[in-house]
Amino acid sequence: MIELFNSANDAVCGFLGINSYLQGVIVMVCINVIAVLGMSVLTGFTRLFSFGNAGFMSIGAYTTAILAVQFKVNFLLAIIIGALFAGLVAYLLGSITLRLNGDYFLITCLGFGECVRVLFNYTKNLTGGSAGYPGIPPYSSMLFSVICAVIAFFVAWRFIHSKYGRNLTSIRENAMAAEAVGVNAYRTKRMSFTFSAIYAGWAGALYGGYLMYIVPSSFNLAKSCELITTTVIGGLGSLTGSVLGAIIVTVLPEVFRALANYRMLLYGIAVVMIIMFKPSGLYGYKEFSIKRIIAFFRNLGKKKAPQPVAASEQGEEAEKK
Amino acid sequence: MFLQQFVTGISVGGIYALLATGYSLIYSLLDFSNWAHGEFAMVGAYVAIVFSTMLNVPFVPAALAGIIGGAAISFLCERFAYRRIRKNGSPNMFLMIAAMGLSTVFQQAANLIFSGQYRSYPFKLPISTVHVANAYIGVLDLLSLVITAVILIGLVYMINKTQFGLNVRAIACNAPAAKVLGVKVDKSIASVFLLAGGLAGVAGILYGMKYNVFPTMGNVGLKAFISSVIGGLGSVPGAIVGALLLGVLETLVSGYISSSLRDFFSFALLIVLLLVKPSGLFGVEVQDKA
Numbered sequence: 376m377i378e379l380f381n382s383a384n385d386a387v388c389g390f391l392g393i394n395s396y397l398q399g400v401i402v403m404v405c406i407n408v409i410a411v412l413g414m415s416v417l418t419g420f421t422r423l424f425s426f427g428n429a430g431f432m433s434i435g436a437y438t439t440a441i442l443a444v445q446f447k448v449n450f451l452l453a454i455i456i457g458a459l460f461a462g463l464v465a466y467l468l469g470s471i472t473l474r475l476n477g478d479y480f481l482i483t484c485l486g487f488g489e490c491v492r493v494l495f496n497y498t499k500n501l502t503g504g505s506a507g508y509p510g511i512p513p514y515s516s517m518l519f520s521v522i523c524a525v526i527a528f529f530v531a532w533r534f535i536h537s538k539y540g541r542n543l544t545s546i547r548e549n550a551m552a553a554e555a556v557g558v559n560a561y562r563t564k565r566m567s568f569t570f571s572a573i574y575a576g577w578a579g580a581l582y583g584g585y586l587m588y589i590v591p592s593s594f595n596l597a598k599s600c601e602l603i604t605t606t607v608i609g610g611l612g613s614l615t616g617s618v619l620g621a622i623i624v625t626v627l628p629e630v631f632r633a634l635a636n637y638r639m640l641l642y643g644i645a646v647v648m649i650i651m652f653k654p655s656g657l658y659g660y661k662e663f664s665i666k667r668i669i670a671f672f673r674n675l676g677k678k679k680a681p682q683p684v685a686a687s688e689q690g691e692e693a694e695k696k
Numbered sequence: 697m698f699l700q701q702f703v704t705g706i707s708v709g710g711i712y713a714l715l716a717t718g719y720s721l722i723y724s725l726l727d728f729s730n731w732a733h734g735e736f737a738m739v740g741a742y743v744a745i746v747f748s749t750m751l752n753v754p755f756v757p758a759a760l761a762g763i764i765g766g767a768a769i770s771f772l773c774e775r776f777a778y779r780r781i782r783k784n785g786s787p788n789m790f791l792m793i794a795a796m797g798l799s800t801v802f803q804q805a806a807n808l809i810f811s812g813q814y815r816s817y818p819f820k821l822p823i824s825t826v827h828v829a830n831a832y833i834g835v836l837d838l839l840s841l842v843i844t845a846v847i848l849i850g851l852v853y854m855i856n857k858t859q860f861g862l863n864v865r866a867i868a869c870n871a872p873a874a875k876v877l878g879v880k881v882d883k884s885i886a887s888v889f890l891l892a893g894g895l896a897g898v899a900g901i902l903y904g905m906k907y908n909v910f911p912t913m914g915n916v917g918l919k920a921f922i923s924s925v926i927g928g929l930g931s932v933p934g935a936i937v938g939a940l941l942l943g944v945l946e947t948l949v950s951g952y953i954s955s956s957l958r959d960f961f962s963f964a965l966l967i968v969l970l971l972v973k974p975s976g977l978f979g980v981e982v983q984d985k986a
Binding site: 422424471472475476478479482483486487489490493494496497596600603604607636637639640642643644645646647650651654 | 729777780781784786787789790792793794796797798799800801803804805808918922925929954956957959960963964966967970971974
């Protein structure tokens with residue numbers, strides 16, 4: 376099964392002329408896209424902040440790795456079980472912590488993420504402790520990761536534009552008003568939290584398959600912070616913005632290799648600047664649409680007159696959604 | 697043995713308390729957790745390092761410079777970043793994300809300027825111990841304990857008895873009303889940041905003397921943050937009690953159970969406490985406002 380995917384991947388890459396370095400970058404982009412999409416549903420659309428998503432990533436990664444290595448489970452099944460297990464843990468955690476108010480929920484998530492990391496460090500027999508867990512089969516080829524990212528985006532898109540997704544948005548805008556019109560805020564929040572944890576677990580599983588080796592310290596608080604800040608950079612309330620943010624945050628450091636030492640410094644400065652000067656992020660509440668881009672370029676040529684036309688086009692778009 | 701662990705715990709807790717009160721003060725005014733607070737301590741410690749090792753300044757002036765450095769960086773953050781974000785009318789969460797970004801910036805900047813190596817102060821530290829009732833207690837621990845106690849008592853006095861403290865409490869209670877009654881809100885917030893930064897500077901120097909000075913030492917801010925949550929976000933006495941509790945718990949766990957499980961116990965305590973009493977030990981009940 377793995378061989379099948381990997382040989383298909385070799386064929387595709389050979390056909391497109393993608394070298395192994397570029398493949399690695401694309402795999403990392405896909406992994407970050409999946410994790411950030413989960414974060415975007417939770418933070419951008421429900422306005423809940425979780426500093427524990429790195430913890431869910433590590434749960435997904437370790438579950439998948441242990442199933443694939445020790446129990447020789449098929450890797451597809453292992454990834455699915457790993458992601459679902461992360462979701463189950465989130466469901467249980469959310470059941471007890473989501474009744475807390477905003478800040479306190481965030482703090483319990485932070486504590487949970489750190490607890491998971493320390494525990495994985497401590498349980499040496501099962502997870503190899505701080506020495507890491509080696510020998511994971513290399514199932515995260517470029518082809519497979521891209522397929523995963525596309526599926527993840529499609530599912531998230533359908534979820535956000537479904538009845539449940541609208542419930543999430545209503546809670547973001549005003550939880551009390553949402554409850555007044557019959558949205559069960561607690562259960563909806565829990566669904567969003569579970570959804571984001573499944574995505575985090577999925578991303579973690581792919582991460583393990585890509586590096587073939589995982590250590591607890593790569594899923595620390597800094598990783599959770601990175602996920603949140605990437606979501607903020609992309610735009611709170613835009614799935615395409617989140618994808619764009621994840622791509623930028625992963626690809627830019629590769630482009631500016633010479634500035635590798637300054638990577639995190641510039642990253643921090645960028646976050647502060649975006650919060651200060653464009654708090655809605657790169658895309659804000661808008662989604663990427665080709666129609667709007669075409670309208671933008673059309674307007675560039677004509678300059679003055681067509682502005683009301685563009686406004687009505689956007690209005691139509693909003694109605695269609 | 698127990699007494700020895702206990703005194704060490706209280707002295708570590710004292711350092712947490714200096715930082716935790718800063719978290720609490722800022723939370724009580726602005727309703728956000730200033731995650732860059734640990735980095736203010738790191739900046740203070742490095743300023744003291746620069747003065748003492750590179751400029752050969754004796755201990756007291758170098759330490760004072762460190763404290764001023766911590767206060768200055770804290771003030772600058774509020775003046776140029778937080779104030780603008782507040783005026784934008786963004787949700788409070790954005791302040792926290794900005795603080796996260798600032799903390800990354802300071803940590804990386806320290807890493808680039810001073811490299812990752814561990815540094816220590818060139819002073820002759822009192823490393824001797826006092827023998828009290830079967831226990832060896834470090835003089836440094838006692839010293840830091842005394843300094844912290846004096847500062848914290850002064851702080852509590854200031855919050856409860858002076859005009860400045862009254863202004864701060866008024867803003868914490870209701871900022872628009874305080875403004876109407878003539879309290880200079882922005883000025884008071886800036887002074888609180890100065891004060892919190894100075895306390896962080898003291899904590900940074902004490903921590904640096906006890907362990908070492910290194911770019912990621914600001915992570916001690918996380919422990920201080922936990923303490924302030926345990927005590928109840930926004931309550932200064934709560935933060936002090938929470939910090940002492942956490943310090944003692946940590947030393948006892950690493951002394952009697954396992955030092956690798958130390959952090960697990962701190963975070964588990966945090967989660968359990970929040971579930972049982974979400975407002976912390978001394979906090980006020982939080983409620984949704986329509």
